[in-house]
Amino acid sequence: MSAPASPSEQPGPSSPAGVVVAAAALTRQQEVLTGAALDFVAALHRRFTPRRDELLTRRTERRAEIARTSRLDFLPETAAVRADGSWRVAPAPPALEDRRVEITGPTDRKMTVNALNSGARIWLADFEDASAPTWENVVLGQLNLMDAYARRIDFTDAVSGKTYALRPDEELATVVMRPRGWHLDERHLLVDGEQVPGAFVDFGLYFFHNARRLLDLGKGPYFYLPKTESHLEARLWNDVFVFAQDRLGVPQGTVRATVLIETITAAYEMEEILYELRDHASGLNAGRWDYLFSIVKNFRDGGARFVLPDRNAVTMTAPFMRAYTELLVRTCHKRGAHAIGGMAAFIPSRRDAEVNRVAFEKVRADKDREADDGFDGSWVAHPDLVPIAEESFDRVLGDRPNQKDRLREDVDVKADDLLAVDSLDARPTYAGLVNAVQVGIRYIEAWLRGFGAVAIFGLMEDAATAEISRSQIWQWIDAGVVLDNGERVTADLARRVAAGELTALRAELGDEDFAAGHWQQAHDLLLKVALDEDYADFLTLPAYEQLEG
Helix, strand or coil: CCCECCCCCCCCCCCCCCEEECCCCCCCHHHCCCHHHHHHHHHHHHHHHHHHHHHHHHHHHHHHHHHHHCCCCCCHHHHHHHHCCCCCCCCCCHHHCCCCEEEEEECCHHHHHHHHCCCCCEEEEECCCCCCCCHHHHHHHHHHHHHHHCCCCEEECCCCCCEEECCCHHHCCEEEEECCCCCCEEEEEEECCEEEEHHHHHHHHHHHHHHHHHHHCCCCCEEEECCCCCHHHHHHHHHHHHHHHHHHCCCCCCCEEEEEECCHHHHCCHHHHHHHCCCCEEEEEECHHHHHHHHHHHHCCCCHHHCCCCHHHCCCCCHHHHHHHHHHHHHHHHCCCEEEEEEECECCCCCCHHHHHHHHHHHHHHHHHHHHHCCCEEEECCHHHHHHHHHHHHHHHCCCCCCCCCCCCCCCCCHHHHHCHHHCCCCCCHHHHHHHHHHHHHHHHHHHCCCCCEEECCEEECHHHHHHHHHHHHHHHHHCCECCCCCECCHHHHHHHHHHHHHHHHHHHCHHHHHHCCHHHHHHHHHHHHHCCCCCCCCHHHHHHHCCC
């Protein structure tokens, strides 16, 4: 919820009444934090934050109902929306017709140049899970996008001396920006003494500065909407879009939004979510780690049948994951929307050709499966994976921009199919517990230093990885899981594994580098969110209180 905070600075001369930027000044911030831009963000806050707060309360109430029943179903009150075969989402603008490969990453200067130049059709410019929300990342990320659209951005690597510059406009990826989720507030921007939801800060600054410029470039303000849990939350976003377009004199329907179906509750409301956003909807995306995190979060006390095995053992071919992805494709194509597949997080190695060969085979198999299932495109985390994903979709699409004509009417997913977690043969292992601790500590440490996209054990990880890691530790302890080595998962076992990881990190890094990092802090925070009896809804909420900047 929005909470008052004490500003460290008073409003500047250009700040509208009631608006305070509670942070030290950044280089060129005046180009982003103009009086008119802050006034626009303040208007979003004053008009829509009360509804945001009500929806967060509704999340809590729904979670309590799931805890009571251990069940979810398609909503009876919206059956008419699902049964009405006449409605479709608005036609995709030309820039979003072909989305066969999308690259993801934060909006730092180097990534901005490299992602736009990557050869992917779309760049998910991320202010959410791949970006730790330091004020510098929030403001300068906006500045980098503004500079990119004005073609005044380049980057020189301090180590190699290599300079990166933008390719011609026609070769650049189309930007689809992802703001923060509804649950995160921005402590550095206060309106009437309240912290503004990070979603309104990210969306508001981006839309204000770039909507008209993007139209002039033949594109538009396009967004990915994260962590959505219900069609009512999608309705709020739609109302925000209508208000924003009206206020700035941008034609209605200019905005396009792709919703990440990365919560288990949203999986039961896919059609309703598209319906609420139908004038602004572009598609739905299947987000693996957050989806599994959401299952654990909502059904964490539902008994043995909801206990997930090691996270890497839950592949997209698991029956309940197949049900989720196939339902997503059917739903999207029934309504004229794009279906976008999940992440290939592998980071190619320049030193180990055999590691690359094996990983590339796995990536190709995953993208082939998505293309064959009817997806219109998919995500990668590294430019070297763009050609692999493109080959998979070229094979199916040819010269067509998408395969929305594949209606997948053969798919018939029942409510229970989405929750058939116990259909998996795999079980939790000791190695899985160790990996969850290792990844959790290593990711949190980097996040506390301001890095949201982190290379760990050959994979590009973001906040969703840490969420599923700490949630599985919590769930295994709560359920008294016995691992493959015969040990029962307890708080003491988790502490021993975490202590061992700190010792290993000290040996790996050396005393000086270890002391210079946030390793003990990350260790303590992981154990707090993994062991506390009161489960934290999001790791990033207590982590944000400790974030530098």
